Amino acid sequence: EAQVTQNPRYLITVTGKKLTVTCSQNMNHEYMSWYRQDPGLGLRQIYYSMNVEVTDKGDVPEGYKVSRKEKRNFPLILESPSPNQTSLYFCASSLRGTGEGNEQFFGPGTRLTVL
Amino acid sequence: AQSVTQLGSHVSVSEGALVLLRCNYSSSVPPYLFWYVQYPNQGLQLLLKYTSAATLVKGINGFEAEFKKSETSFHLTKPSAHMSDAAEYFCAVSDGTSYGKLTFGQGTILTVHP
Secondary structure: OOOEEEEOOEEEEOOOOOEEEEEEEOOOOOEEEEEEEEOOOEEEEEEEEEEOOEEEEOOOOOOOEEOOOOOOEOOEEEOOOOHHHOEEEEEEEEOOOHHHOOOOEEOOOEEEEEO | OOEEEEEOOEEEEEOOOOEEEEEEEEOOOOOOEEEEEEOOOOOEEEEEEEOOOOOEEEOHHHOEEEEEOOOOEEEEEEOOOOHHHOEEEEEEEEOOOOOOOEEEOOOEEEEEEO
16 A cells, blocks of 8 residues: 555654654655644645755754655654644655645654653 | 635534635746645545646545636635535645645634534
């Protein structure tokens, strides 16, 4: 089954404790992206990757890191989480970018709480 | 830079009534426009997309949307609401580049009453 998977689905942590949220897709997509969803703000892009070893900042990159060492994986790293990073996070992938009208496929989401 | 405005953060309809969710966009290039639906505790799922092939776009679950360039709108409609349509709906616009990103509206929560 074609899908985007994220782990963990739920995470409660404390301020300053490094964490990684994994994202994997099995559709051989070039483009992957991370979003955060906050009430009343919709989804905002954190980082995106156009292919292996090619990443760039989205609209809200502060406090986050990413890497793309393999085509299928795109982990999101919070090196020193803070309470304002409490949010619902989505990973997404598409064949290429949405500028060609490509559909983005979304993972199920990771709900992160930083105390 | 592109932007999306969804009018109404909450819309409530009766089962069987018309559903109308409003979306206006701004874009400096011909846009690609998308509607996504998010059911409770799930990720986003594509409902339909506009890619300039036709101004009236039909999607899944009986939804459709009409692209109106003069009004910079892409409103989502469904003639008869069903209880299973209750969800949050997001309109999004692409920046049109080959590796473009999506800019989302703030979302509209649809409630369907029996």
